[in-house]
Amino acid sequence: MPRPHTTVVLAMSADGKIADAGRSPARFGSAIDKQHLEARIAEADGVLFGAGTLRAYGTTLSVRQPDLLDQRQQRGQPLQPIQIVCSQSVNLDPDWPFFRQPVPRWLLTASEAAGLWQEQPGFERVISVPATETGLDWAIALSLLQAAGIARLAVTGGGQLVAALLAIDAIDEFWLTLCPLLLGGSTAPTPVEGSGFMAAVAPRLELLSVRAIAQEVFLHYQVQR
Numbered sequence: 001m002p003r004p005h006t007t008v009v010l011a012m013s014a015d016g017k018i019a020d021a022g023r024s025p026a027r028f029g030s031a032i033d034k035q036h037l038e039a040r041i042a043e044a045d046g047v048l049f050g051a052g053t054l055r056a057y058g059t060t061l062s063v064r065q066p067d068l069l070d071q072r073q074q075r076g077q078p079l080q081p082i083q084i085v086c087s088q089s090v091n092l093d094p095d096w097p098f099f100r101q102p103v104p105r106w107l108l109t110a111s112e113a114a115g116l117w118q119e120q121p122g123f124e125r126v127i128s129v130p131a132t133e134t135g136l137d138w139a140i141a142l143s144l145l146q147a148a149g150i151a152r153l154a155v156t157g158g159g160q161l162v163a164a165l166l167a168i169d170a171i172d173e174f175w176l177t178l179c180p181l182l183l184g185g186s187t188a189p190t191p192v193e194g195s196g197f198m199a200a201v202a203p204r205l206e207l208l209s210v211r212a213i214a215q216e217v218f219l220h221y222q223v224q225r
Contacts, residue, residue: 043154080103089113109129139170
C-alpha cells in the first residue's frame with residue numbers, strides 16, 4: 001500500500017490517558033513537551049488530526065522556532081507543513097481560530113460530505129475518499145496523501161484515528177511523552193481507542209530511545225513488522 005511515512009506524536013498521563021474524562025484540551029504537557037511536539041511537526045510534510053482534536057483546541061500548532069523554520073527551508077520544504085483535518089461529518093465551525101491561522105489547510109472527508117466545504121473558503125484542498133462501515137477508507141486516503149506530495153505525515157490525535165491507522169498497519173513510529181499526573185476514568189481517551197487488539201495479535205513496538213527531562217519521559221518507538 002503506497003502511503004506516507006507516518007509518526008504518531010502524543011502526550012499522555014502516567015496512566016495512559018491523552019485527555020481527562022471530559023475530553024478537555026490536554027494542556028498538561030510542559031513547555032519542553034510543546035517544543036518537542038513542534039520539532040516533530042517541523043519534520044513532517046503534513047500533520048493529520050481528527051475533528052475532535054480540532055474541536056477541543058480550536059487551533060493547531062504551527063512551526064515558529066527560527067531554527068526549525070531554517071531546517072525546513074534547507075530541506076526544500078515550505079515554511080509550514082499542511083494541516084490536514086479528517087472528518088466524516090465535516091461538522092466544523094468556520095469561526096474557529098484555526099481558520100485564521102497562517103497555515104495551509106486541507107480537509108480529508110467522505111465523498112458524500114466533501115461538497116459541504118468545496119464551495120466555501122477555509123480549506124485550500126478537499127480530498128474525498130469512500131466511507132466504510134467503520135469510517136473513512138484509510139488505505140485510499142493515505143495513498144491519495146502520498147500522491148499529493150505528503151512523504152512524511154505526523155498524526156497528533158485522537159485515539160480513534162490512531163486505532164484506525166493501526167488496524168491497517170499504517171503507522172511507522174510513535175513519540176509518546178509520559179507526563180507526571182494521573183487522570184483515571186474509564187471514559188478518558190487513550191492513545192489507541194476503538195475496539196482494541198487481542199494480546200496475541202497486538203502491534204508490537206521496538207524502543208528506539210528514552211529520555212527523561214525534568215518530570216517527563218520522552219519515549220520513541222518503532223512499530224515492528
